[in-house]
Amino acid sequence: MALNGVLRPGIAQLRVLDMDAAIKHYVEIVGLDVVSTGDDGRVYLKAWDEFDRHSVILRKADTAGIDLFAFKVDSDASCRFR
16 A cells, blocks of 8 residues: 655654663764753754754653654645545
């Protein structure tokens, strides 16, 4: 099944066990840039060529995982399942 209208990954919020190690990984290995750190400790990152403010959020947690993941689409109509 083709996913018409899906352009690319849009945003992901990741639960991390060690924030310092996660920042080091995503900055030094993956190549993302830190945009900001929220009052709640979440760290916002993006790739150098992105137009959106951020695309990856790191959140310190007791268990590792993904809180949310969304795709960038070309229109509102592409968001609906048919």
